[in-house]
Amino acid sequence: MRGAEPARDPLVVFTPSGRRGRFARGTPLLAAARQLGVDLDSVCGGRGLCGRCEVRVVEGVFPKYAIRSQADHASPPSPPEERVPGRGGLENGHRLSCHARVEGDLVIDVPPGSQVHRQVVRKPYQSCDISVSPVVHLHTVEPEAARPEAPRGDLERLLDALAREWQLEGLTCDPQLLTRLQAALRAGERAVTVAVRAGREIVGVWPGFRDRALGVAVDVGSTTLAAHLCELASGAVLASAGAMNPQIRFGEDLMSRVSYAALHDGGAEEMTRAVREAVDALVARLALDAGASPDDVVELCLVGNPIMHHLLLGISPAPLGQAPFPLATDRSVTLPARDLELAVHPGARAYVLPCIAGHVGADTAAVLLAEAPWEHEGTTLLVDVGTNAELVLSARGRLLAASSPTGPAFEGAQISCGQRAAPGAVERVRIDPDTLEPRFQVIGCELWSDDPGFAAQLGSVGIRGVCGTGIVEAVAELFLAGLIDRNGRMDGALAARSPRVVPDGRTHAYVLHRGDPELRITQGDVRAIQLAKAALYAGARLLMNRLGVARVDRIRLAGAFGSQIDPGYAMLLGMIPDCHLGSVSCAGNAAGTGAVMALLDADARAEIEARVRSVEKIELALETGFQDCFVRAMALPHASDPFPELSKRVALARSRERTAGPVRHRRRGRKARD
């Protein structure tokens, strides 16, 4: 005869993790989850205030666990569960795990919204998934009241409560928060909420219960700043905004700002002040847009090219202006946001992504993080075109990075009729190979210049110049129309065929638009684009040679120019290596995306820091063969060049050349006077 088995404690299984254990009746589900290490969120510490620990009781028989789970195996709903904040009560079967207690066997599902670490999709600014694993977490606690017979400091009573209620031991606290803590403890409520960073450091304090901590990701570009305000726990983007970089008054391009720093006493400090003020104003604007306060911001993540990175941190960019272009640091930098003069929460921290090399910045690190090329098989080339083109080649578990000295032509600078991509700039160009007449599109107007109603819709925006993508398309179309040859030489003889071709100094130019200002593409403009595209192509080629790959499988074009350029034109001009055209795509504002990812995800920071360390940094100027490759890349490609993917396109171009005479051999270009 066997005696009755002793009654066993109920079994609780959490999904999706599958973690399980037996718990005494009366154990809160939250306590059970914590004991098992289940990823289950909570801010209020079991006070039924935050609703973050919501779970669902899964009903049914589970042979795998030999249990039946049913709703009444948990304690009856408690009053706090009936007034869950902002949700109008819990759905059927849903419970607050801090209040629901084990009364029998249970299968408990933790929905994604109740996990601290999660995947969320953030459509507003990009399309890829972002993981959320916040660096900063909120905890509400009730420190003991001060007692005269056992005097302890405010901070020490807070730390006691954090250890008691949250098992957070050995925390430090930014001394700048002591005043906030003092006020919070005396604000009439027993509870205070603190923001704990990396499980180690108190960086925020507020009176009472609080459910929301905000972060800001900023891409500090040399022309524009772009920023996103995010809720750190959910990853929600609450507001996005951009602003001009006020440093432009010290120099349009990066090198002129480096010169300003080098030539003017206090010049770097002036530029540092300017960019910090702009970031601060942007954060204030984002907060206003989102109905929040800059004081809610406890974490920032900043990226920028090396010069922006240095100026933001108050470091002179002068050494970056000459070889060997040494960075002040190639690690990530974490510092109090107040040291960047940002008026956010007094304990807020700013995290600045690492720069990769003297010409390849934290913005490229952010692109790398957003693109994660190592997750793709085959060879991926990332191209971020700005004043320089940053190139990262990923293949065979290796990452190679370089900066190619394209100069600012792709930004519309150093082009006779060039201007930044802004309303009024020509951005798309087509030239009829028969009539040699152009048509174009202007930023700020959806119609083509030969569409009816174009002038009306354009209105006061006017036609002001040609931006980077416009000049690239114009040069490609001049080539396709036979107006320039493979060496880029403009065919003056065509002046006889079209009044658009006009003498211009000792060469000829093509008049794209007659008006004020008149927009003409000069021989010099064509040369500038040839130099820029040759630098970009040669850089990519060199990286491929170093890695021993003959072709790339994917090309991702990042940055403002990269997101506007038509990949077909880019390949037609020979800007980028040969690649299946369908595999050339735009990465959008990948630097901004990467900054948001690093803001929201501690693991992403660790990953990109490790990746940046592993990047092989190539200084193109030192590579033997770069100069040769660069010179050879000056010509526009033709079908006999090793660009199979281009054959069709160039053949098309050839077929259109019927009115423009035969393409000259590139050797002859050397003899031309231009």
Add this chain to the structure above:
Amino acid sequence: MRGAEPARDPLVVFTPSGRRGRFARGTPLLAAARQLGVDLDSVCGGRGLCGRCEVRVVEGVFPKYAIRSQADHASPPSPPEERVPGRGGLENGHRLSCHARVEGDLVIDVPPGSQVHRQVVRKPYQSCDISVSPVVHLHTVEPEAARPEAPRGDLERLLDALAREWQLEGLTCDPQLLTRLQAALRAGERAVTVAVRAGREIVGVWPGFRDRALGVAVDVGSTTLAAHLCELASGAVLASAGAMNPQIRFGEDLMSRVSYAALHDGGAEEMTRAVREAVDALVARLALDAGASPDDVVELCLVGNPIMHHLLLGISPAPLGQAPFPLATDRSVTLPARDLELAVHPGARAYVLPCIAGHVGADTAAVLLAEAPWEHEGTTLLVDVGTNAELVLSARGRLLAASSPTGPAFEGAQISCGQRAAPGAVERVRIDPDTLEPRFQVIGCELWSDDPGFAAQLGSVGIRGVCGTGIVEAVAELFLAGLIDRNGRMDGALAARSPRVVPDGRTHAYVLHRGDPELRITQGDVRAIQLAKAALYAGARLLMNRLGVARVDRIRLAGAFGSQIDPGYAMLLGMIPDCHLGSVSCAGNAAGTGAVMALLDADARAEIEARVRSVEKIELALETGFQDCFVRAMALPHASDPFPELSKRVALARSRERTAGPVRHRRRGRKARD
């Protein structure tokens, strides 16, 4: 037959540590010392620049180690040893351990001056030994030059060098120093010197070799600030200076400053700004006095009472103004000096000693550190008299602390003719029991008022008021002369005997000095001193009761008042408990001494932090019996009181009372109208 023993490596013995080991010939002595963990200093890292690693070869036969040590068992002197900095060459037998190499058995003495941790005696400001175990240490290194083919950041090349040359791994660096590092690496010298704090964090950077890092200890008093500039490695005090606390314009005493903070919007911030500016100016002055720069200062140590502590740190003192007087923190606080708006080295850190309780501050912690009462057998009472009297009783391994509400009478405040201890203040008083005529001494003049030439020497200083010690002596002398009785009542009948006794409202006063201003000791003044001394005595008594001791073995009087008061008068008035008069002594500026000790010695910081945590904090107002004890302590003691040590003194007083009539019984004092 036994083969020849293989030749063994030479034995090197270091004294005084006795550490020893065998080392291959050619090993530098510094390397041998490091391998054995011998405490031997070096800044330049073996470059023969700093002279800190000087040792002495001890010659002779040492049977204990079975070796003979002689000078030529070390390599011959090298050129750097012949130009040791600032010493005009090495003494005979002395060597730089970085350049002298092992060639045979050696006994090497490490003199105190070459040890990192050492005892030094600093006479200039106090008499006790101070240990030096610096929190910050200098290291000179030569980072590799930046190489374009292997780009690494400035910081990373520095960290590599620190790991390579000094085995310092995993250091962090204050981002504010990146600009300094950048400039230092480009200053034309390969070497840079860094200050490393606690072996973990880079807090200072300078170009080239550098041998001196400075620290400042500041005692932030409510009336005056006192600061000492020290060389961190040697412990030498290079300059000392004091300044008025500019917060005085917001209120003479502490409570009026608390009120100012509570009643004026931004009042606390104003006071914070004022005291920080004053500290900053003081640091600048000290640096100037010592021929140094504030930029050389990498470490500060600050102490102050709880209200000064809070205001310095930018924390509101308002909660300290009412029960339960909670501190914002009772830990030590370490923060960047820039967060205190101090213009010192950009990476400098400020260490603020812990406060003990709401009324017992970091200044008392510093007194405790300087006095180390736990090192004495028996019972020690520390008394630091300011606006309140801080009391610490040490016995039987326990420490009890309390603050006694003496009010500011001992500082000369709330006394009709009172003033701060400053030139022109009467500080010593004698009254002739026969003639009832006074004589006195004034701060700023060495003569007594009845000495010939007094007026001439006093000159323009004049006689302005009576400071704390002056009023204490005046009251004691009035008692000794029979002008007041044990209850403090002034005997108006004596007006008949002396024109010094004059009617004053409904009571009488004693005219100490006829002039402008006339200085008179009123009945109210006597009462104020009685209240103050009763509070002090009752506080001490309560601590003794709590600890179960009937008498104390030692009394140490700290602070400005404590260092001026004559212990005999203090005991005669019944300010302090009975104690052998020879065991009552002045601790000088013990708070300043403690601040210097904590500045120079990392171990002292650990010790005082642990001691402060162990202190039993007594809130006198909550102690049953305090009120009774206080009331009983109002009377002036007589021989029948349990003060054996006083018997002689009071008997003396009695013998002088012959002209003043019998002392009234204290019960009768209640009936007097005053």
